[in-house]
Every structure is written in C-alpha cells, then in structure tokens.
Amino acid sequence: MRYYARRVGFYLLAAWAAITINFLLPRLMPGNPVEVLLARLKGHLSPQATNALEIQFGLAHHTSLVHEYVSYLNQLAHGQLGISITYFPTPVSTVIGEALPWTVFLVGFATIISFIVGTLLGIIVGWKRGSRLDVLLPATTFLSAVPYFWLALLAVLLFGYVLKWFPTSGGFGLTDTIGFNLPFIESAISHAVLPAVTIILASIAGWVLSMRNMMVTVLGEDYVALAEAKGLPRRRIIMTYGARNAILPNVANFALSLGFIVSGAILTEAVFAYPGIGYLLFEAVSNEDFPLAQAIFLVITIAVLVANLLADVVYGMLDPRARQGEA
Amino acid sequence: MTAVFQPTDPAQATTAAATPAASLSSRLWVNTRGMLTPSVIAGLAILGLFVVIAIIGPYIAPDDPSATTAAILQGPSLHHLLGTTQTGQDVLSELLVGTRASMLVAFLAGAVATALAVLIGTASGLIGGLADELLSVLTNIFLVIPALPLAIVLAAYIPNGGEIALVIVISATGWSWSARVIRVQALSLRKRDYVLAARASGESRMRLIFVDTVPDLLPVIAIQFLSLVLFAILTEAGLAFLGLGGTGSWSWGNMLYWASEDTAWSQGAWWWFVPPGLCIALVGTSLALINFGADEVLNPRLRSARIARSNRASAAEPPSSAAGPELGAGPAAGDSDADVLLEVRNFTVTYRTDDGAVRAVRDVSFDLHRGEVLGIAGESGCGKTTLAYAICQIQRPPAVIEGGSLLYRPRADAAAPVDLLTMTAEDRSKYRWEEMAVVFQSAMNSLNPVIDVQNQLTDSLTSHRPDWTKQERNARAAEVLAMVGISGSRLHSYPHELSGGMRQRVAIAMALVLEPSIVIMDEPTTALDVVVQREIIEQLTELRHALKFSVIFITHDLSLLFEFADRIAVMYAGSIVELGKADRLYRQPAHPYTLGLGTCFPNVSGPLKTVRGIPGSPPDLRSLPDACPFEPRCGYRLPVCGTRQPQLTFGRPPLHDQTLVACFLHDPEQAASLPAGLIPGQASNA
Ligand SMILES: Nc1ncnc2c1ncn2[C@@H]1O[C@H](COP(=O)(O)OP(=O)(O)OP(=O)(O)O)[C@@H](O)[C@H]1O
Numbered sequence A: 001m002r003y004y005a006r007r008v009g010f011y012l013l014a015a016w017a018a019i020t021i022n023f024l025l026p027r028l029m030p031g032n033p034v035e036v037l038l039a040r041l042k043g044h045l046s047p048q049a050t051n052a053l054e055i056q057f058g059l060a061h062h063t064s065l066v067h068e069y070v071s072y073l074n075q076l077a078h079g080q081l082g083i084s085i086t087y088f089p090t091p092v093s094t095v096i097g098e099a100l101p102w103t104v105f106l107v108g109f110a111t112i113i114s115f116i117v118g119t120l121l122g123i124i125v126g127w128k129r130g131s132r133l134d135v136l137l138p139a140t141t142f143l144s145a146v147p148y149f150w151l152a153l154l155a156v157l158l159f160g161y162v163l164k165w166f167p168t169s170g171g172f173g174l175t176d177t178i179g180f181n182l183p184f185i186e187s188a189i190s191h192a193v194l195p196a197v198t199i200i201l202a203s204i205a206g207w208v209l210s211m212r213n214m215m216v217t218v219l220g221e222d223y224v225a226l227a228e229a230k231g232l233p234r235r236r237i238i239m240t241y242g243a244r245n246a247i248l249p250n251v252a253n254f255a256l257s258l259g260f261i262v263s264g265a266i267l268t269e270a271v272f273a274y275p276g277i278g279y280l281l282f283e284a285v286s287n288e289d290f291p292l293a294q295a296i297f298l299v300i301t302i303a304v305l306v307a308n309l310l311a312d313v314v315y316g317m318l319d320p321r322a323r324q325g326e327a
Numbered sequence B: 001m002t003a004v005f006q007p008t009d010p011a012q013a014t015t016a017a018a019t020p021a022a023s024l025s026s027r028l029w030v031n032t033r034g035m036l037t038p039s040v041i042a043g044l045a046i047l048g049l050f051v052v053i054a055i056i057g058p059y060i061a062p063d064d065p066s067a068t069t070a071a072i073l074q075g076p077s078l079h080h081l082l083g084t085t086q087t088g089q090d091v092l093s094e095l096l097v098g099t100r101a102s103m104l105v106a107f108l109a110g111a112v113a114t115a116l117a118v119l120i121g122t123a124s125g126l127i128g129g130l131a132d133e134l135l136s137v138l139t140n141i142f143l144v145i146p147a148l149p150l151a152i153v154l155a156a157y158i159p160n161g162g163e164i165a166l167v168i169v170i171s172a173t174g175w176s177w178s179a180r181v182i183r184v185q186a187l188s189l190r191k192r193d194y195v196l197a198a199r200a201s202g203e204s205r206m207r208l209i210f211v212d213t214v215p216d217l218l219p220v221i222a223i224q225f226l227s228l229v230l231f232a233i234l235t236e237a238g239l240a241f242l243g244l245g246g247t248g249s250w251s252w253g254n255m256l257y258w259a260s261e262d263t264a265w266s267q268g269a270w271w272w273f274v275p276p277g278l279c280i281a282l283v284g285t286s287l288a289l290i291n292f293g294a295d296e297v298l299n300p301r302l303r304s305a306r307i308a309r310s311n312r313a314s315a316a317e318p319p320s321s322a323a324g325p326e327l328g329a330g331p332a333a334g335d336s337d338a339d340v341l342l343e344v345r346n347f348t349v350t351y352r353t354d355d356g357a358v359r360a361v362r363d364v365s366f367d368l369h370r371g372e373v374l375g376i377a378g379e380s381g382c383g384k385t386t387l388a389y390a391i392c393q394i395q396r397p398p399a400v401i402e403g404g405s406l407l408y409r410p411r412a413d414a415a416a417p418v419d420l421l422t423m424t425a426e427d428r429s430k431y432r433w434e435e436m437a438v439v440f441q442s443a444m445n446s447l448n449p450v451i452d453v454q455n456q457l458t459d460s461l462t463s464h465r466p467d468w469t470k471q472e473r474n475a476r477a478a479e480v481l482a483m484v485g486i487s488g489s490r491l492h493s494y495p496h497e498l499s500g501g502m503r504q505r506v507a508i509a510m511a512l513v514l515e516p517s518i519v520i521m522d523e524p525t526t527a528l529d530v531v532v533q534r535e536i537i538e539q540l541t542e543l544r545h546a547l548k549f550s551v552i553f554i555t556h557d558l559s560l561l562f563e564f565a566d567r568i569a570v571m572y573a574g575s576i577v578e579l580g581k582a583d584r585l586y587r588q589p590a591h592p593y594t595l596g597l598g599t600c601f602p603n604v605s606g607p608l609k610t611v612r613g614i615p616g617s618p619p620d621l622r623s624l625p626d627a628c629p630f631e632p633r634c635g636y637r638l639p640v641c642g643t644r645q646p647q648l649t650f651g652r653p654p655l656h657d658q659t660l661v662a663c664f665l666h667d668p669e670q671a672a673s674l675p676a677g678l679i680p681g682q683a684s685n686a
C-alpha cells in the first residue's frame, strides 16, 4: 500500500510541477505574444475574461506574482482554462472536452494493441535468439526510427490517395450526426483505421526491441537455466520465468515510451486532421492561440500521469518487490 | 616440505588486482575493439555519409533551394533528380542544403542535453543526500511530463528563434531519461572504493565528479548522447512539421512542413516528402544501430545471442559420443560397472566468443558412483560451473558442448545406459529433475524473483507428477522445506523476503522435491558466512544419509571437500589434474597443483601451513600451449613439461591404483630423471 501511496504522491507533485511550468512559461519567455493578442481582442472580451487572461499570462501589471499564482490556481480549480482564440469565444475547456474523447479512444486503443502485439513479438524473437528471426532486427530498428508523421503521410498517400481504401482526413463523415448510431460508429471506425495503424506501426518496433533485449538478458539468468534443468514445459519457462521478469522494465519505463507515443500521436492527428487534441494543439500553435495550447499541454500531461499511475498499479501486481516499497 | 613454488614476480601477482580505474579504462578499450559488430559498422557508415552531406551539401546542391521556377510539382527527372515542389523548387537541392541544419540542430541539441544530463545525473549520484533526492525528483518529473507537447508550447513562444531556440527547446525537454541512467551509473561508481578514497583525501567535489568519475562514465554517456541525438532529430522534425522550426531556413522538417501545407500527398507528389522522411529515418536507424552494438558490449548476453546465431549451424548435430571411453574400465577398476551411476567421458565445452574459443572444459572424464559424494575443486575460473551446466545440458550461449559423452545408468542391473546427450527432447524433459537436480552457486539468482516459494517448489511436481492433486503437491512442498529446516509459513514468501541462507536452503529443498538420484551442487555455500555454511553442510550430510542420492559437490574450498566428499577431482584450466579418494588426496596430494590448493587454507588438525595462494594466475583458456597448463606456476617442473600435455593416468606406486594424476612427475617414463624425495604424494608428508 505504501508503494501506491508513494506513487500517487509523486504524480500529484508532477501535476503540480506541470501546472507551475504552465504558469511560469509566459512570464519567462522573451516578449509576450498574448499581450498583442489581448490588444487585438479589445472590445470583444468581457472584463472578467480579460482579467482571467491577464492573470494567466502575467499581464496584470499591478499585482504580485504570488497573488497571480494563487488566482491562477483558483481559476484552474474551477476548470477555467481561459478562452480559445481559434474558436473564439468558446471557452478552452469546452473545446478540449469535445476533442479529448477522440484522442483517448484513438491513442488508448493504438497503444494497447501496440504494447500487447509488440511485447508478444519481442518474447518470441527473444526466445528464438540467434535464429533466423533475428533478421527482423535491422528492419525493426529502422521502423523504430521512422517519424510517426512521415509514416502518416505515406499512409495517406498509399491508402488514401492511391488505393482510396480509407478516408484520410477528419474523424467521421460530414453527413453523420455524432452519437450512438450505426452510421456514425462505422464512419468513426473507418476514419480511425489509418491513424491507428500509423501509431501502432510506428510505436510497435520500440516494444519489440526492448522486450527482445530484456528477454535475451533474462534468459541468461540462473533461474531460467534452473527452470530448464527442472524439465518444465517450454511454455512455462518462456512465460513465467522469462517474460514475467523481462516485461518489468518495460512497464517500469512506461512513462518514457508513453511520452514518445503521445508525442507521435499528436503529429499523426495533425496529418489526418483527426478531431483530437493533437490536431487541436496543431491548430492552436498555428493560430497563436496560447490559452488553448497551454491548456492542451496541461491536459496531455495529466492524462499521461494517469496512464503512468495505471502502469504503476500493474507493475505493483507484477513485481512483489515493488509492492513492499523496495524497488 | 622442502621444494615450494618458485617465487614469482610480485608485479605479476598483482596485475589481477590493478586499480579499478585502470581496469575499467582498459576494459573500455578492449570493448571498443569488440564493438565493431556488423550493425555498428553499418550505423557508422550511414551516419558518416550524412555528416559528409551536411558538410558539403550546400556546395554540391544543383540549384538554389529557394529559387522558384515554372516547373511545378514535377516528378523525378534527369533535370530534377528528385522532382520539384509546388513552387517549382528543386527537392534534391532542398534536401542537400537542409541536411546541414537538421544535423547541426540534432547534434548540438544532443550535446547540450547530454551535458545537462551529465551535470544533473552525476551531481545527483555522487553528492547523495538531500541534493540527490531533489535532483532525482526533478529528473523524474521531467521524465513523466511528455516532451513534445512541452517543446511545442515552448517553441510556440519563440517562433522566430531559429536554430538556437530549437536547440534550447529540445535539450530542455529531452535530458531527463539520460540523467536518470547516468545517475544510476554514478551511484554505483560512488560505492567504488577509489571514489571514496578520493573523497577522504579532501578533493573538492567538482574534482571528484569530473576528474574521477566522468571518464568511467564515458561509455554510458556516449550511448546517451546518441539516444539524445536521435531524440533531437525526431523532435526537430516534429516541431518543424508543425511550423515551429523557423521557416526561414531549409531543414528536413521544414521540407515536410511545406509538403504538408501544400498537401503534397493529395497530388501524389511522393517525391516531395518521401526523401526528407527517409533521411530522418536513416539517420535515426544509424544511431539506433550503433546503440544496439553498444548495448551488446555492455550486456554480454546480447552479444552471445548474436554469436549463438553463427554457432547454431555447427552445433546442430549432437557431439559424437564415438570418442571412445578411453577410461572405460580404468577408473572403475575395483568397482563394477554396476556401481557407476553417471559416466562422463572426454567431455569438452567451449565458449565460442568473438575473441576466439574459450576452452573452459577440456576432455573431462570421471565416474559418479551410487551414493557417493564426488567433490570437484579448483580455482575460480577453472571451468567448474561450466562443467556443471553442461552436465545438466543447460549451458548458455556461447557455450557449446563440443564432444564427449554422458551416460546414465538408472539401475544397477540395467544393461544399456541412457545416453544423455542424444536422448530425445521429450525423454530429456522427463529425465530432468526426476533423476538429476542441481543447486546453483548463487541462490538469489537461482530463484525466480516474481513467484513465491511454493510455486517454485511445486512447478516441477506439476509437470513431473501430473496425477497429483494440488493438495498433495503443496504438502510435498511443505515437507521438503521442513527437511531443510524452514517453516511452512515461508511457502508464500518471495525470494527477496528470505535471507541468503534461507534462499540457499530453499534451493536445496527444490532440488530434493522429486527425490533425484543425482544432485549437482555448485558452490552451494560459498556466498554464506561460516556458521550458516556449517549448518547447511551438516544438514546435507543428514539428508544424504536419509535419501541416498549421489552428489557432485563443486567448490574451490578443498578443505571442505576433505570432510564431506568420498572422492575428489581437482580441476585446473578446464581439465582434471588429479582424481582420487578424499582421504588419500588429503594425506598425499599427488599433483603439485593439489598441493598448492591445500596450502591455501588453514589446516586445523595438521601442522600449521602457510596460508597463501599459488603465485601466478591460471592460463588464458583461449590459447593453451601444448604443454602442462600448470607449468608456468609449477615449482616441480621438468624439461618435458613445456613440450607436451601430461595425460590423466594412474600414479606410480605407492599411490593407490585408483588415483589418477596428470603430471609428468608420476609418469613412469620420467621416473629415472627424478630425485626420489621430491615427488609429491610419494615423499612422506611429515
Ligand atoms: N559466457 C562466457 N563467455 C566466455 N567465456 C566464459 C563465459 N563464461 C565463462 N567463461 C570462461 O570460462 C572459464 C570457466 O568459467 P566457470 O564459470 O566455469 O568457472 P568456475 O570454475 O565456476 O569459477 P568460479 O569458482 O569463479 O565460479 C573462465 O575462464 C571464464 O572466463
């Protein structure tokens, strides 16, 4: 239990750090583009909204930093992330609220598939170390270095432009009404295929390679040799003695991998104009929509922290040493 | 005892214990030599090519990349090798010119991020205490905050910052993982005594960090640098693709940005965006390949996996057991075949490494009799563990059984022995643990850390006694635990919850679960303190009397074997140099090496002997000369010793006819040239 408490404590700290970075960023940066923006919007904004933005971006000249910080935290606590410039005058929270489910669905699904398939492949290639399967390694290495968005561009060209198998833009057909109806679900799925395949393809190589290397390392351990000497069935040797141990670093380092996948997914969404927060971030930076961009950074960070907490729970179940707060 | 070993040069004796710093940096050099694996060479070649392009690209570009022409969106042609863009610019020129900016940003950002990681990682790992706590919390926070979103927001604030801004943004968001890796390494270095010594002598902290430790961290830092360059090149491309790369100059990422702005794909203009992406992927691959090679160097198991590949073909056929049991009736003279449980003949095991074959077990032959304890003794590195693994046929790559035979006679009256090396896989998995079990050198490593004791005790029952119920299996697990003196309440403990002694007992209990007839024990007590060691040995003696299994007991502690073993085989440089009854070996060691081993340990009952090792060190098993391998260290050596290898044969009288020695001193042919009193095992020991 102490293990979980410690992890939760750490993520709260990390979330606080992200919030604080968010608060400090505009104040630390040379020049403040938001000032220009506010000037442009003068007359279109209510005094409260102007005030909120000023606090958010350090433009309220007559208040102290501490006061601004407290007000900022207070606004956040009430879910007020400011007003989007791109979708003026929609509040940022509404804009993000609409986009977030798309991303959670797409990235969550792709990450899980990629993790499971990649790990299984890694187990097999690792167990068959030294066999012909090792010719896969250079190809996998290449795949692991390919930028997500480039793969996305290729997918659009090949399956969208040349073969015309899948739609290449957006998250659903323009004629569909969002909701729980069959045409919409069908269209949503067909729109998600290419981005999902892109994310899976681009991220799977990392799982395969790290699992393979860990598998090879673990298979050199005495306890695996001993399991062989015990005449245990191959399946048990591979899974319970090999993979159960080999997967631990992958789960423990989930944060790092997830960071990469989320980063790649943002760019992939941008290519497919997928209505998730990755594309939204792209739009936000294109339009100098700083309230939106910063809020998205915060939301992505918190989503990643939650995913990491889940990974830690899984890790705790897999490794008895962690449960006791040793590791 | 008159003739002792010739004094050796003290310098030679201390080489093995050279300063850690020296050994580490020399290891680094040795590693660099072994590092040029095919993947590293390929990686370096690709990377080198791009570095050259980065330098000369702008000069060899056929056109001005920014010059617009009327030839818009044309596919590759002789005129435009990679076609043109929406505005009629030459793609090849853009690519060649853009290589410089992309590579420059990647390497610069990689360098800055590495410097940051080194600074934070080493400071955290070396200073320790509160500073470490704070710095590692900081590192971990930056690790869980996704890098690209932060970089995007940062870059959005400095839209026209150019390359410098990119470098700052990328390094500020990418350093954390490397800092963590470096911290872990620095922590382990901190434990190293010489760093502590430097500390004690009052050197300043900065000196401690940068002068003493950083050089030893270099391999790790180099790897992290490559990873960070890879991170930088991908992040730069991503930022540029979003239009945050400073659109003023040409880079691969910018090319992709324009290609996507002008929706190149919807016009089928693949030549526009495929080349820059391919370049990014190729540079990334080259870095990953180099890192892969470096991993192989730092993690020998990965290397062995590669070597195993090249060995697979040659090792596919089982070693011929036709080598002929040269000692067939020999060592068993006096014993009938019926007494022999396991017959090892001309057994040879080699590690096929990059630097040549390490002949760790050479032509080893011995019999294990029913109910006996056969001790195998020898210095560290003489091949004991290799032999134990190979007898169980669980040798790990790059170890290969090159030849010899292993015959098992399950029952005294069975006519045909079982050939362990050629039996089918199915028979082998039945035979394993049921007939032969093993206890490894290090108990912590021989228990699976993620499953509990009961599970590890019962899984062999599940596969070997499929008709048992779960209750029966668990009861048996509790029973064997009780046999080694551990309470049943420990059944649900995990290995890390047990003390070293308990783990070793669990390992022994595990070996006894199926009541095997042979138990191989590889230094089962070496890692334990003397009291626990004693207890376990006594317990083993009792268990052996109760259960009547035979034991091959491996240790470097000859004095332990004198008490515990019936017969002893002494190994040196991969082969047996003396084999005989324990009491005879104790009273009259025949081989000069056995004699030397005996003096390594205080002898409680006998006259006080000097406690010291044998001067010199064992030979390199990669290049054994055709001579007695002990010759350089032997105080008795004869002229013949340097010319060929002595065979393991019976010693001359008055040695018992059951004693085998591989030494020319005991060769009848050499007898004439020897002064009588000098031969060990023949001179009276008093
Ligand atoms: N994976 C390997 N690759 C190359 N050489 C190896 C490998 N493993 C062991 N060796 C070499 O084989 C020889 C025998 O090693 P082994 O572990 O069998 O020695 P040992 O007698 O058990 O030593 P110790 O008493 O230290 O346990 C050593 O010289 C060692 O350097």
Ligand code: SF4
Pocket: B591, B592, B593, B628, B629, B630, B631, B632, B634, B635, B636, B637, B638, B641, B646, B662, B663, B664, B665
């Ligand atoms: S053969 Fe010669 S060198 Fe070797 S142990 Fe015997 S006397 Fe010494």
Ligand SMILES: [Mg+2]
Pocket: B384, B385, B386, B441, B522, B523
């Ligand atoms: Mg050993």
